[in-house]
Amino acid sequence: MPNYLSPGVYVEEVSSGVKPIAGVGTSVGAFIGLTEKGTVGKATLVTNWSQYVSEFGGFIPSAYLSYAVYNFFAEGGTSCYVVRVAPEDAKTATYTVKDNSEDAVDLFEISARSKGAWGNRISFEIGRASNSTGTPEDLRFKLVVKYKESFDDEYTGDTEGEIVEIFDGLLMINIEEKINEVSSFVKVKVLRDLTSLEEMERVPVFNDSEEESAINLRNGADGRSAVKDYLNTETGIHAFDVIDEINIMAAPDVADLDGGRDIIIEMLNYCKQRGDCFFVADPPHGLTPSAVKEFKEGIGQFLGTNPLNSSYGALYYPWVFVNDPLTGKKKLVPPSGAVIGTYAYVDSTRGVHKAPAGTSDGYLDTAVGIERIITKGEQEILNPIGINVIRALPEGICIWGARTLSSDAEWQYINIRRLMMYIEESIDKGSQWVVFEPNDPSLWGKVKRNLSAFLTRVWRDGALYGSTQEEAFFIKVDEENNPPATRDVGQLIIEVGVAPVKPAEFVIIRVSQKTLAK
Structure with a gap:
């Protein structure tokens, strides 16, 4: 209760105690x-x-x-x-990229984002960064990923449709960060220990020249x-x-x-x-x-x-x-x-x-x-x-x-089953506010009003049988089903009964002859 210390008009906002129950979705x-x-x-x-x-x-x-x-x-x-x-035997399409040194060590692995033969339709090209100086000191490079959307000849013979992703200005130290959370098709795993400067300065072999075409990922399989x-x-x-x-x-x-x-x-x-x-x-x-x-x-x-x-x-x-x-x-x-x-x-x-x-x-x-x-x-x-x-x-x-x-x-x-699921889940989610409230007749009245408002909407939508609310549903939350022994253990018992409308599965039309009186 606020303290009023000076004369004046005070406007207060109070809750009505009614918290409407919204129906949950049923069609996901x-x-x-x-x-x-x-x-x-x-x-x-x-x-x-x-x-x-x-x-x-x-x-x-x-x-x-x-x-x-x-x-x-x-x-x-x-x-x-x-x-x-x-x-279990499904496999991910991969390819291991080597560096441009004489030893040609494994540098990083490019793999499809998930298992399956689809990854074999992914190809890539590696070349210098777009704004590269062309000097040996410039370690930046570019990765171009291409994906053929259509199935291969095994299914349709159609090889048209290609999506391209371009990742520019890459370095060994940032290639995973720039690709793995961005690309829709591939992931990259660096195979070198980048704690040393020598490893960080390695550069992959470029394959973007006319002599060497794009490289496909390999060995992806759907499994049998x-x-x-x-x-x-x-x-x-x-x-x-x-x-x-x-x-x-x-x-x-x-x-x-x-x-x-x-x-x-x-x-x-x-x-x-x-x-x-x-x-x-x-x-x-x-x-x-x-x-x-x-x-x-x-x-x-x-x-x-x-x-x-x-x-x-x-x-x-x-x-x-x-x-x-x-x-x-x-x-x-x-x-x-x-x-x-x-x-x-x-x-x-x-x-x-x-x-x-x-x-x-x-x-x-x-x-x-x-x-x-x-x-x-x-x-x-x-x-x-x-x-x-x-x-x-x-x-x-x-x-x-x-x-x-x-x-x-x-x-x-x-x-009937799905209607009851809808009612039960809607009441469950719409009544969470009741937990830890004082368990007294005031709360019982609020709960009954909330449930009655929700079930009235369900009845008016044609889901419940009866020409009146009393015929369609009942709600019982009072001293009878919440005696002191129940309240002492922290329980609030709410009894709800509904009369769902059943489908007219068998339509029987009785036809008879009418005899005209003389």
Whole structure:
């Protein structure tokens, strides 16, 4: 309480005690898998396709992650985080530069910024600095790095497109500092001990003359061994641990991987442990309806593995055809990328409470075909066990299912699970101010007002069922659920109940004849 020592008018600013709860985001994607290039085991934010290509490269014929991210943005996604995994035998392209002395000692190593055959498309030239005096005493030199954007003849035969980086005025003592934190393509490692003046004054061999063309980095390789890093505690899925914003996750390259089903189970568990993320799984390609049922239930050819049973994930079948920007032909890909993009689009246009399915909200713009036509009778077998079928309908190729992988009827719908995740996380983040406040009826009233205001907005958006607030939700925080024994141990118990709107999955129209009275 301020002290007032002289007569006058005093204006004070006081808090209303109401701290509005803002809804959290629900449509940030998370992708993990094989890419052409990029740092391994680091979650990187990507907000458009061009940014993805700059960071991770283009399409790889033998991998699906790039196609998934491309379809994600094409279907309406706006931002995602990407983690690159790589085979153990993947190698970084390098070249060792020697000095111009008679001994030709190793001076420094130039290497691509990440593993993969992409680094073999990097070349470099070394020459005198632009403003060099040309005297032996002038030790400055210039490094020109060139990168061919297109794939080599193995893929398209196109070798056009080149990006150039120029680093001028270099010395042995500053080459790492000037290049490593600046270049998008290469890193430099000095191989000499620069504590002596003699070593600092060494100069690399120049190769910018007409007689000697640019030198390519060498021995970069994508690797052929099985990828085991998906579940690595640091470089695999746990690279997302430090990213709080992600909501929808996919790993499209896992679908056809040996042991991929076990990885899917671990990723479902990961999302459950986080409590704020939903995993969209892909089955292996080429499965019949009965085989994909076995895949989900862990029976038949998949006997000996656990069933896919989680409310924090969904399974979509079959795979879809897309137009391949790499070849111009149709390519069969896992559906998860397009599905997650549809999630994001529906979240922004209708809300997280709307099931991402149907002829409108489930329409897949990027799909030009499906691997297998699924009949209504086949879907009657798959839908009840939580396999969401992608159908070819007169309206187009559409998602025709909205169920989670859970066997619990309470959590069988995707939009219910994701709505509850949204409400829980929003309340969690919006109620942090309550911690350490005096635990008394005054606080209880403030908390109830804050939660009521937030849930009223959710109800008015159409996410909660009921014609009144009382029917849509309740909030209980009073003496009954916060007796002295509870307050004595520093706890504040808040009970919240909501009535989410469930999707009209089965529309039944009863038609009968009307008999006219005489």
